[in-house]
Amino acid sequence: MAELNLRGITKTFDGLNVLQGVDLEVHDRELFAVLGASAAGKSTLLRLIAGFEKPTDGTIELDGTEISNSTSVLVPEKRNLGIVPQDSALFPHLDVSQNIGFGLSGLSAKDKSARVAELLELVELTEFANARVDQLSGGQAQRVALARALAPKPALILLDEPFSALDAELRSRLRQDVKAALRAEGATAILVTHDQEEALSLADKVAVLRNGKIVQVGAPTEIYSSPVDVGIATFLGDSVLIDGLVTGGKIQTVLGKLTASGELVEGQAGTVAIRSENFYLQPNPAGDGEVVGRVFFGHDAVVEVDIRGVKIRARSNGPFAPEVGMKVTVWVRGTVNFYPGS
Amino acid sequence: MKKTLSYLVAGALALSLTACSNPPADDKNSITVYAGRSESLVQPLIDSFQEETGIQVEVRYAGSAELAAQLLEEGQNSPADVFFAQDAGALGAVSKAGLLVQLPDSILEKVPASYSAADGSWIGVSGRVRVLNYNPQKVSQLPQSVFDLAEPEWKGRIGIAPTNASFQAFVTAMQVIEGDAKTLQWLEAMKDNAVLYEKNSAILEAVESGAIDAGLINHYYWFARGQEVGFENLTSKIGQFASGDVGNLINAAGVGIVADSKAARQFVEYLLSETGQRYFADQTSEYPLIDGVSAPVDLTPLAEIPAPAIDLNDLDRLDQTLDLIRAAGLI
Amino acid sequence: MRKAPALVVALGVFAAVVTTVPIGYLAVRLVQGWQLALAEILRFRTLELLGNTGLLVLAVTASALVIGFSQAWLTTKTNVVFASGFAVTAALPLAIPSYVMALSYISIFNGLSGFFAAWLVLTLATSPLVFLAVTAALARLDSSSEEVARTLGLGRLQVLFKVTWPQVRTAATASGLLVALYVLGEFGAIALLRYDTFTRAIYNAYRGSFDRTSAAALAVVLLLITLLVIWFERKYRGGYVASKKQLGKKLRVELGAWRLPAALWLGLIAILSTALPISSLVIWSIQGSANLDLKVLLDALWGSVQLAGLAGIGIGIFGTAIALWSIRYRSRLGQVVEWSSWAIHAVPAIVVGLALVFFGANVTPWIYQTSWLLLIAYLILFLPNALAGLATPIAQVPVLLEEVSQSLGVPANKSMVRVVLPIALPGIVAAVSLVGLTVLKELPATLLLRPSSLNTLATRLWGATEDLAYSQAAPYALLLVIIAGLPALALNLQARRALSEVRS
Secondary structure (H helix, E strand, O other): OOOEEEEEEEEEEOOEEEEEEEEEEEOOOOEEEEEEOOOOOHHHHHHHHHOOOOOOEEEEEEOOEEEEOOOOEOOHHHOOEEEEOOOOOOOOOOEHHHHHHHHOOOOOHHHHHHHHHHHHHHOOOHHHOOOEHHHOOHHHHHHHHHHHHHOOOOOEEEEEOOOOOOOHHHHHHHHHHHHHHHHHHOOOEEEEEOOHHHHHHHOOEEEEEEOOEEEEEEOHHHHHHOOOOHHHHHHOOOEEEEEEEEEOOEEEEOOEEEOEOOOOOOOOEEEEEEEHHHEEEEEOOOOOEEEEEEEEOOOEEEEEEEEOOEEEEEEEEOOOOOOOOOEEEEEEOOOEEEEEOO | OHHHHHHHHHHHHHHHHHOOOOOOOOOOOEEEEEEOOOHHHHHHHHHHHHHHHOOEEEEEEOOHHHHHHHHHHHHHHOOOOEEEEOOHHHHHHHHHOOOOOOOOHHHHOOOOHHHEOOOOOOEEEEEEEEEEEEOOOOOOOOOOOHHHHHOHHHOOOEEEOOOOHHHHHHHHHHHHHHOHHHHHHHHHHHHHHEEEOOOHHHHHHHHHHOOOOEEEEEHHHHHHHHHHHOHHHOOOEEEOOOOOOHHHOEEEEEEEEOOOOHHHHHHHHHHOOHHHHHHHHHOOOOEEOOOOOOOOOOOOOHHHOOOOOOOHHHHOOHHHHHHHHHHOOOO | OOOOOHHHHHHHHHHHHHHHHHHHHHHHHHHHOHHHHHHHHOOHHHHHHHHHHHHHHHHHHHHHHHHHHHHHHHHHHEOOOOHHHHHHHHHHHHHOOHHHHHHHHHHHOOOOOOHHHHHHHHHHHHHHHHHHHHHHHHHHOOOHHHHHHHHOOOOHHHHHHHHHHHHHHHHHHHHHHHHHHHHHHOOHHHHHOOOOOHHHHHHHHHHHOOOOHHHHHHHHHHHHHHHHHHHHHHHHHOOOOOOOOOOOOOOOEOOHHHHHHHHHHHHHHHHHHHHHHHHHHHHHHHHHOOOOOHHHHHHHHHHHHHHHHHHHHHHHHHHHHHHHHHHHOOOHHHHHHHHHHHHOOOOOHHHHHHHHHHHHHHOOOOOOOOHHHHHHHHHHHHHHHHHHHHHHHHHHOOHHHHHHHHHOOOOHHHHHHHHHHHHHHHHHHHHHHHHHHHHHHOOHHHHHHOOOOOOOHHHHHHHHHHOOOHHHHHHHHHHHHHHHHHHHHHHHHHHHHHHHHHHO
16 A cells, blocks of 8 residues: 655755645555646656655655655665656666566566566567567657566656657557556556646646645646636636626626636636636627637637637637637636636 | 675785795795896797706896896895896896805806806806997998097997997996096097997897998807808908907806705806807807807907906996996986 | 765775875885985986977977878868878877887888987877867867858968867867877887987986986976876866757868869878888888797787786776766765876876886885786776776766666665666777777886786887897787777777767
8 A cells, every 4th residue: 555645845956946845645546646847846856756865854754654854865776666757768788578577686587577478468568578678669668667667566656757758649548558557557656747638637636836836736627627726727728817806796707797616705806717618609790709810720729709808719619610700709608717816 | 795795806806916926945946037138049048948957937138237226126025036147247236235145166166267256146157258340341440449439430330239238347347447537438429429229239230231330249249140141141240449458348148146046056057057058159159168168169269359457346336337328328 | 975885995995096106106215315316307418308308299299280180171171082081091090009100110211210200200100199189179160150251251271270270279289288298108119219208218217227216206207297288188178169069061171273282291191100101010020920930929919918908807897996986976085086097197107117116126026027016007007098988988877777777676786787887888898998909009117017927019029129120020010000009099989989979
């Protein structure tokens, strides 16, 4: 049973605060994602968990045992963790099977080859058992890296932006394969990434890391639909921001009265965040909105509409999206998020 | 595991460093000889000694002065058992430092007294004469004295080997007979006039090829060459200076024992045996020193050489000679 | 953050001690006989030696720079005929040890000696060093600045002096200093050509005086001069020319009417530095083949190979341990050890030999005149070379691989063995092989320190040349070029290519 607890983790490099007071709880068999922009401190977090850095302050506990604090750090080789780095980092002097079996030195030869075979099957690379590392494609290399990390049945797997080096098509397929493999092994995993799609589609829980602080933790749907502040709202998915005033339990905006989620204080002014996909554009020659821009993506389109002095971006069905110059009425479906203040 | 490995490596290193100490002296079956002689000339004799007696001989070839310096540097730590020098000067110097053991009378009485140390610390094994090796096409009139070579007319035409023991012994003789001042003068003139070589054989080569017109060497180099290619094929000749001139110095190559042992004595005795002496007479054209072995026919008998009168024992001031040669800038 | 294993530390400390103690003992000897030493240093002769040495160093450096730079510029930047061919011939003389070059010239021109002979031979032997350095610098240059200069009206020569030269000046100067250090420490060629510089005077003082304090005194003077030049070299060494990622199009300067003279110039150098010496050696070897004592040759060959092999392995172990310690463990002490061995790197071999003779004869007689002392000399002389060559392959292994290994349960030190060493191994082997080949060619330290029964190709060559027996010496010389010189050149070029790939 792997439970990872970070309490008040702070890391400072040369006076620069990379992480500040980070608290995290990862439960057994959970696939936990840490989502953040580049240089938000994600890799440092992972290195702290792995034991390659010492926290300036705070503690890390694995299954109730403290493994890192500001004065001492349990060496990485004793932590029983696995790492899948960004560019797979396979050992070039060993073949695929030897790579996978690298951490299995405690086992007998028979057990070792059995386990390696098991993992090769798990990542669907059985026929590559004796292939040289340089013969593998990017996606195959990442799968071997995953197998290698899983082989010693570690308490925790750490994935550092494992798909960012691959192209888009490959990425989505590999993601699901990786998720399946992790589930099959019953592994607990922490994934750090800057790719929202990745975090949202893979994880059971997502923590958003911004400027070294955890801003929100929750299930993907929760974070997506109820981002805690404007920053997350715009970071996660595409949001349109307009001014609003709380009036009679709803928010008065140029787009009409909108229903917001969460508690509202009467008379409060603030910013409303509306997801692009929550707009519905109805073609109407007498409508207030005029289509001023349109970007076609095939299966969908993003339509820019000028309405009552505000520009909004709405997602629309691809082939049937309104053309530029058409007049439309803009409807908002579902709830929006309201952030008091500006 | 790592720790044991470290200890093993350290132990092996230490052990290997101690492994090369010398075995105890008396029932040795191998000796080390410091030989200030030319390898091509004496190695065959040493080889036959090894074959005959089964004693292994490790020879270190270098210049006699260098080996003497080395013996003095090494002192009691020296790995050498025998010092086989090209000239009496080097032997005398080493003897003066107390590094040579007294030779038994049975060995000393084999050669005339004038060819061995007065205190019995070394003994001559073959005689040699200094000669002027010259190209008769270039040198019409032989210089009467070695001092004539200091004249400007000899500039660039005369060859000497200042690092060679025989030359150095000759300079010592000059110091003894003519004094330091005159010797230094001559040496400085040589610095201007002479072309410098490392060895006598190189000088002979140079005279033969015409690079220089004349050179100061030991007699046997010319004879050895003549035997090798045929005397009629030699361009150069050898000649002597006027009677009594220091340029005609007679000297002896000799041996001294540094570390006494049965094997070392056997080596010395072998050099003085009929086999050894015959070798010097026949193979290297040197003068044998024991009774019963005659000099090669074409050599002028030692008694008839117009040599200067000097006691070889007086040549033991090699260090002063070297200082003088260096002061002149030849080394 | 990490502690190096005890074994590594032990090797490093041993190497540092072994490197510095004998040189220190030289100073002790000097102090013991200080009156004699002072007298020796204050002799007029010493001033004469200073003048001779200084003159030769300056002359050779200047001419090597001119020749090397001209070769580099012509083959890299102009449309001279047969450019790539001449680029090969320009580097070839590195395969010929300098004393072999001297021997070949002496064997052609009977009685060749003196300043001009030494100048000629050493220039031919060292210009490849300048050539290689400047070529590398020119290759990294973006020619757009030169193209702009041409459009602004500068002629070809003006562009060369005002635009090209300033950009490669650092590399050229650094290589010039290397040449200076080389000439300072050069022994074999200068001794054969009978030109009196410090190294020859030290050797002669060693052979020709009973109190060798005078040799020690001269050695210390040479050491001080060398350290001075090293100090200058260090200032230039650290700065590598910043290379742009995108290399611009290569501008080929049109030589026009100068095309033929340029080619003739390059051809002349090639003939003088390679064709002439090699043919001379071949001819003499053929002459000497009848009298060749094969047993002696094979014995010398075996001696050379033995020493080179043992030295290579020993230096490889020490070097790898120290490089790992200072590069990957980033230990302070490791860097100090690395620096101490590097500081001695240009000490002339004859000085090292002399110091060890003193040290061995007086302090550690049990290894005196054994191969062990000679191997220690090689360690002192060539450990810095090894460290320079080992640095890149060892540093290149990504730290990430070590971390992954650790995460898989393999402790840090074991990760070094299971991951870093195997990956760096090809580079390590190449660097160690290069050191072994350099040991094969070594002359002065071997002359002074060898056990009486051990001969090498170099010492046999030396002995034969002292006798002016060229037909005897030539086969040894040829053999040295073939088994040591050529492979060393190949490895050297390979290493430079790898280095430039890393940097760009």
